Amino acid sequence: VILTVTPNPAIDMTYQVDRFRSGASVRVGDARSRAGGKGINVARVLVSVGAPVLAIAPAGGRTGQEFEEDLTTSAIPHRLTASRGATRRTVTVVEQGLGEATTLNEAGSTLSETEWRELLRLALEAASVSQCIVGSGSLPPGVPQDFYAQLVSGATRLGVPAVIDASGPALLEAAAAGAAVLKPNLQELRESTGVPDPILAARQLVQLGAQRVLVSLGARGMIAVEAGDDPPWWGRLDKPLSGNATGAGDAAVAAVADLLARSGADTPQMLRRAVGWSAAAVLAPVAGEMHPGHEDLVASVTVDRSAELFAGSL
Amino acid sequence: VILTVTPNPAIDMTYQVDRFRSGASVRVGDARSRAGGKGINVARVLVSVGAPVLAIAPAGGRTGQEFEEDLTTSAIPHRLTASRGATRRTVTVVEQGLGEATTLNEAGSTLSETEWRELLRLALEAASVSQCIVGSGSLPPGVPQDFYAQLVSGATRLGVPAVIDASGPALLEAAAAGAAVLKPNLQELRESTGVPDPILAARQLVQLGAQRVLVSLGARGMIAVEAGDDPPWWGRLDKPLSGNATGAGDAAVAAVADLLARSGADTPQMLRRAVGWSAAAVLAPVAGEMHPGHEDLVASVTVDRSAELFAGSL
Numbered sequence: 001v002i003l004t005v006t007p008n009p010a011i012d013m014t015y016q017v018d019r020f021r022s023g024a025s026v027r028v029g030d031a032r033s034r035a036g037g038k039g040i041n042v043a044r045v046l047v048s049v050g051a052p053v054l055a056i057a058p059a060g061g062r063t064g065q066e067f068e069e070d071l072t073t074s075a076i077p078h079r080l081t082a083s084r085g086a087t088r089r090t091v092t093v094v095e096q097g098l099g100e101a102t103t104l105n106e107a108g109s110t111l112s113e114t115e116w117r118e119l120l121r122l123a124l125e126a127a128s129v130s131q132c133i134v135g136s137g138s139l140p141p142g143v144p145q146d147f148y149a150q151l152v153s154g155a156t157r158l159g160v161p162a163v164i165d166a167s168g169p170a171l172l173e174a175a176a177a178g179a180a181v182l183k184p185n186l187q188e189l190r191e192s193t194g195v196p197d198p199i200l201a202a203r204q205l206v207q208l209g210a211q212r213v214l215v216s217l218g219a220r221g222m223i224a225v226e227a228g229d230d231p232p233w234w235g236r237l238d239k240p241l242s243g244n245a246t247g248a249g250d251a252a253v254a255a256v257a258d259l260l261a262r263s264g265a266d267t268p269q270m271l272r273r274a275v276g277w278s279a280a281a282v283l284a285p286v287a288g289e290m291h292p293g294h295e296d297l298v299a300s301v302t303v304d305r306s307a308e309l310f311a312g313s314l
Numbered sequence: 315v316i317l318t319v320t321p322n323p324a325i326d327m328t329y330q331v332d333r334f335r336s337g338a339s340v341r342v343g344d345a346r347s348r349a350g351g352k353g354i355n356v357a358r359v360l361v362s363v364g365a366p367v368l369a370i371a372p373a374g375g376r377t378g379q380e381f382e383e384d385l386t387t388s389a390i391p392h393r394l395t396a397s398r399g400a401t402r403r404t405v406t407v408v409e410q411g412l413g414e415a416t417t418l419n420e421a422g423s424t425l426s427e428t429e430w431r432e433l434l435r436l437a438l439e440a441a442s443v444s445q446c447i448v449g450s451g452s453l454p455p456g457v458p459q460d461f462y463a464q465l466v467s468g469a470t471r472l473g474v475p476a477v478i479d480a481s482g483p484a485l486l487e488a489a490a491a492g493a494a495v496l497k498p499n500l501q502e503l504r505e506s507t508g509v510p511d512p513i514l515a516a517r518q519l520v521q522l523g524a525q526r527v528l529v530s531l532g533a534r535g536m537i538a539v540e541a542g543d544d545p546p547w548w549g550r551l552d553k554p555l556s557g558n559a560t561g562a563g564d565a566a567v568a569a570v571a572d573l574l575a576r577s578g579a580d581t582p583q584m585l586r587r588a589v590g591w592s593a594a595a596v597l598a599p600v601a602g603e604m605h606p607g608h609e610d611l612v613a614s615v616t617v618d619r620s621a622e623l624f625a626g627s628l
Binding site: 017021093102 | 327329331334335336337338339340341342343345376379380402403405407409414415416417418419420421
C-alpha cells in the first residue's frame with residue numbers, strides 16, 4: 001500500500017462563472033466541492049489506476065466531516081486524525097470559455113503539537129506495512145518545518161522510501177533527512193534554495209541528502225538529478241499539451257510513488273512515467289484525475305541526458 | 315415584533331487578501347463566515363438597536379446547520395423551515411487597502427413547492443402577532459415570482475404592513491399586491507420597470523398598487539414616491555460618505571420597518587431614518603452592522619420635495 005500524508009487538507013470548492021471581474025458581484029453558475037489537498041489528489045490518481053493507497057490527514061469541524069464523507073464517496077481509503085481547528089477551504093473560480101482559474105487558499109487552522117505528533121505517529125504506524133510513503137503540500141500553522149523530515153527519517157528506519165512534494169525550509173529539511181525523491185516545481189526549487197539554475201539547485205538538495213530530485217517544468221517536462229556525478233535527465237513530450245495544469249504535479253508524484261512501491265525502478269523510468277501521468281492530468285478537467293490515455297502518453301515521452309544543455313534556457 | 319423573511323439565505327464568507335488578480339493563486343489572510351442574506355442583515359440591524367425581531371428562513375444541509383448556529387450566536391431570534399437542498403454560500407473577497415470587494419453568489423438550492431409553501435405558512439402564522447413584515451432578497455430556484463406578493467396579501471389581510479426589497483417580476487408582483495413600502499435600488503428599479511426615470515418608474519409601482527416606493531441611490535441618498543399626486547421626496551446627507559456599501563440598503567429597510575412597526579410614521583420621517591441608517595451602515599465594516607452614531611446621522615439628513623428636480627441628473 002502507498003501512504004499519502006496531507007498535513008493541510010482542504011475542501012476544494014470550484015465555482016464556474018460567466019465572467020469574473022474584480023470589484024463586481026458575480027453569479028455562480030455551478031458550485032462543486034470535494035476533498036482536496038495535494039496528498040489527497042495523489043491518492044485520487046492512485047485509486048484511479050487501481051493502486052492500493054491509504055490517505056492520512058487531520059480533519060476537524062464541519063468541513064472535516066464533509067472532507068471525510070467525500071473521501072468515502074470517492075472510495076479513497078483513509079485514516080484521519082482529529083483536529084480542533086476546522087479543515088480549511090479553497091475556492092477556485094473558473095471563467096466560462098477561458099482557461100484561467102483564480103484560486104483563493106485559506107491558510108488552514110493551527111495544528112497543536114499534540115495534533116501533529118498524532119498525525120506523524122499514525123503515519124509511521126501505517127508506514128510499517130506500506131511500500132512507499134508520500135508527504136505532500138503545505139504545512140498548516142503550528143506544524144514545525146521538519147515535519148516531513150521526521151516522516152522521512154521514520155520511514156527510512158522502516159526501510160520505506162519517502163517522496164516529498166514541498167517547498168521552502170520543509171523541502172530543505174526533507175532533503176537533509178534523505179528523502180528517496182523530492183518533487184518541487186521550478187519556482188519552488190529556486191525559492192527554496194536561492195539558486196536560479198535548476199540543475200545546480202537540485203544538486204544542492206542531493207548534496208543535502210536527497211537520493212533524487214525531480215523538478216517539474218510545466219509544459220517543458222521534468223528534469224531529474226540523482227546522487228552521484230552522472231549528467232541529469234530531461235523527460236518531455238514532443239509536443240506540449242494545453243489544459244488544466246492544476247494537479248499535474250500530484251499526478252507526477254503518484255507515478256513516482258507507484259513505481260517506488262513496486263521497487264526496481266530507475267530514474268529514467270520514473271521520469272518517463274511522471275511526465276506521462278502529468279500530461280494525462282493536464283488533459284483531465286480537475287486535479288486528481290487523468291485522461292484515460294495516460295499509458296500512451298507515457299510511451300510517447302522522450303527521456304535523455306540533455307538536461308544540462310536544456311537548463312540554460314530556463 | 316418585526317418579521318424578516320429571507321427565502322434565499324446564505325452563509326456569507328469574507329476573505330481578506332493582499333492582492334487579488336484574476337488567474338492567480340491567492341493566499342487568504344483572514345477567512346470569516348456568518349449567516350447572511352438580505353433579510354438576515356435587516357434582522358441584525360434591528361437586533362443591534364434593540365428592536366424585537368424574528369428571522370424566518372429555510373435552511374438545509376451542513377451549511378444550514380452552520381446558518382442556524384450563527385443566528386443563535388448572534389442572538390437573532392429565528393424560526394427556520396427545513397429544505398432538502400443545502401443553504402447556499404457567498405464568497406466576498408476584500409483586497410487589503412482597497413475598498414473594492416468582489417462577491418461570488420451561489421444561486422441557491424431549489425425550494426420545492428412543499429418547502430416554499432411551508433415557509434409562507436410559517437411567515438403568515440408569525441405575522442398574525444407581528445407589527446411589520448419584511449420580505450428581502452432574491453428568490454431561490456423553484457420559488458414562484460409572486461412569493462412576496464402572496465406574503466404581502468396575507469399580511470395585508472392581517473392588517474400588518476409589508477416592506478419588500480426585491481427586483482424583477484417579484485418586485486412588480488409585490489407592488490400589485492399592495493406592499494406598504496418597496497425599497498429597490500436605482501438599477502433594480504430601472505431593470506424591473508424598464509423605465510429609466512426613477513420618479514416615473516416609482517410612480518409606475520405606485521400605480522400598480524404599492525403605497526410607497528423608496529429608491530436607494532447610493533451616496534446620493536434616497537427618493538420616495540407615495541400614492542397620490544404630491545411631489546416626491548429626496549433625502550440625503552450634505553456630504554456623501556465613503557465606506558462599505560454592502561448592507562446599506564438592508565439598514566434602510568430596517569429603519570423603515572422599525573418605524574412602520576411603531577405606526578404613525580410619515581414618508582419624510584421614513585426617508586430621514588432610512589438615509590441615516592444607510593449612512594451608518596456604510597461606516598460599519600460589514601453588512602448588518604451600523605456605526606454607533608446612527609441617530610446623529612439621522613438628525614443630519616435633509617429631506618425635501620426636490621426629488622423631481624434632482625432626478626433629471628440621474
